[in-house]
Amino acid sequence: METVGDIQIRRHGAEGPVVIVLHGGPGAPGSAVELALNLSDVFSVVEPWQRKSEKEDQLTVARHVADLHEVVRAVSDEQQRPALVGESWGAMLALAYAVEYPSEMSAMVLVGCGTFDKRSRSVGGKIREERIADYIANHPEFVDDLNLDLNDRIMKWHKMTDTYRAISSPTAYGNIAFDKKGFTETWNDMLRCQEDGLYPYAFSRIISPILMLHGSYDPYPGKMIRNSLKEHIPQLEYREFKKCGHQPSIEAFSREEFFFVIHSWLSEQFRK
Numbered sequence: 001m002e003t004v005g006d007i008q009i010r011r012h013g014a015e016g017p018v019v020i021v022l023h024g025g026p027g028a029p030g031s032a033v034e035l036a037l038n039l040s041d042v043f044s045v046v047e048p049w050q051r052k053s054e055k056e057d058q059l060t061v062a063r064h065v066a067d068l069h070e071v072v073r074a075v076s077d078e079q080q081r082p083a084l085v086g087e088s089w090g091a092m093l094a095l096a097y098a099v100e101y102p103s104e105m106s107a108m109v110l111v112g113c114g115t116f117d118k119r120s121r122s123v124g125g126k127i128r129e130e131r132i133a134d135y136i137a138n139h140p141e142f143v144d145d146l147n148l149d150l151n152d153r154i155m156k157w158h159k160m161t162d163t164y165r166a167i168s169s170p171t172a173y174g175n176i177a178f179d180k181k182g183f184t185e186t187w188n189d190m191l192r193c194q195e196d197g198l199y200p201y202a203f204s205r206i207i208s209p210i211l212m213l214h215g216s217y218d219p220y221p222g223k224m225i226r227n228s229l230k231e232h233i234p235q236l237e238y239r240e241f242k243k244c245g246h247q248p249s250i251e252a253f254s255r256e257e258f259f260f261v262i263h264s265w266l267s268e269q270f271r272k
Contacts, residue, residue, distance in 0.1 A: 004074045006055055007067050010047040013040030017106075017270045018075055018082035020046045022068070022090030024112075026059075026186035027052070027179030032087045035111065035249040038259050039085065042267065046075045046082075050093075053182035060189040065097050072097075072104050081106040083266055088112045088246065091212075092190065095229075096199070098206040107269035109262055110212040112246045113225055116200040120224040127219040128154050128161040135160055155180075162246035164217040165253055203232040211237045211265050213258065215244030215251065237265075 001008045008029075019039055023032040029049035036047040048071045053059050076082055084105050086094035091110035098108060115121040132153055136142045145153060154161065193199050210233060214222030226238045239261055244254035251258070 004048070005067065005070045006051060007071055008049045009071060009075075010036070010049075012036050012045040012047065013043060016043040017080055017266075018046060018077055019043040019266065020048065020068075020072065020075065020082050020084050022048070022084065022086040022093050023050065024088030024090050025179070025183055026050065026064070026089045026093075027181075027183035028089075028176075029179075030176040032090060032249075034247075035085065035087055038249060038255075039262070039266075042263055043083075046071065051182075052179050053185060054179075059182050059185040061093070061096050061186065061193055062189075064093055064186065065100055068093065068097050069101055069104070072101070076104075080270065083107045083109070083269065085109040085262070085266075086111065086113070087249075089114055089186075092116075095203055095206070096193075098208060099199075099202045102205055102207045105208050106272075107208050107266065108206075108210045109266065110210065111248060111262075112214060112218055112220060113212060113222075113229075115220060115225055115228075116194060117228045120221050120228060123224060124220045125150065125154070127221075128158075131161045131219070132157050161219055164215065164243050164245040164251055166250050167252045167255065200229055200232050203229060206233055209235055209237070209269055211239065211262075213248060213262065214238070214240050215246060215248055215254065216240055216242050217244055218246045220246065 001010055021032050021036040023029055036045045039045050050064055051067050056063060082105055084094040091113035094108050115124060129150060136146060212226055222240055230236045241248055241254040241258055244251045248254055248258040
C-alpha cells in the first residue's frame with residue numbers, strides 16, 4: 001500500500017493509461033478489488049481507499065471529493081488525464097468529483113450507480129425488502145430479522161439481495177472492516193446534497209464522456225437512475241446486462257461481457 005496524503009492506495013498493473021477505481025459503501029474499502037484487478041491487464045489501475053470516519057469529525061461528500069482530487073493529482077500522467085471508474089457509491093463520488101473538477105479526467109464509467117432521486121431510491125428499497133421477505137419465507141430460521149430496521153435488514157442481507165449468481169471464487173478482500181459510522185455520515189450528507197438541490201442538477205457541469213453500466217437484477221433501478229441523470233448529462237451512454245446484479249465484476253453470467261465492454265470503451269476514450 002502507498003499513501004497520498006491521508007489516503008491509502010493500491011496499484012495494479014504497471015503500464016497503460018491510468019484508471020482510478022472507486023469502491024462502494026460508503027465505507028467499504030477493498031470492495032472494488034475484483035474490478036481493479038480485471039482492468040489492470042490493459043490499464044495502470046489505482047485503487048484508493050476512501051477516508052475513514054476515525055480520521056474526520058464528520059465525513060462529507062466534499063471531504064471525499066477533496067481527497068480524491070489529491071489522489072488524481074498525484075497519479076495523473078502528464079500526457080494523459082486519468083479515467084474514473086466508480087462502483088456503486090464510488091460512481092456517485094465520481095459524479096460529485098466531476099462537478100468540482102470537470103477537466104481533470106478523460107472519461108468516467110459508472111458501475112451500478114446509486115440513486116439521486118426519492119422515487120428510484122424507494123423502488124430500490126422495496127425490491128430489496130421483497131427479496132429479503134421471500135428468502136426468509138423459505139428460511140424461517142431467520143424470521144426474527146423481519147423485526148430489524150429496514151436499513152439494518154438490507155445491510156445484513158445485501159449480498160443475497162444484490163447478486164444474481166456470483167462467481168465461485170472471487171478475489172478475497174481480506175479482513176477489511178466496514179466503516180458503518182463513515183457510511184452513515186457520508187450517505188446522510190449525500191442525501192442532504194440532493195435535498196438542497198445540488199445533485200443531480202449540478203451534473204450539467206460535467207463535460208467528460210460517461211458510460212453507465214448496470215445489471216438487470218440490480219435492485220437499484222438502472223433505467224430510472226439513467227433517466228434522472230441523462231436530463232443533466234446528455235452525453236451519458238447506458239448499457240444493461242442480463243442475469244447481472246449490483247456488482248457485474250463478480251457475476252458469473254455477465255462478467256465476461258461486462259469486462260469486454262468496459263475495456264473496449266475505455267480504450268476508445270483514451271485513443272481520442
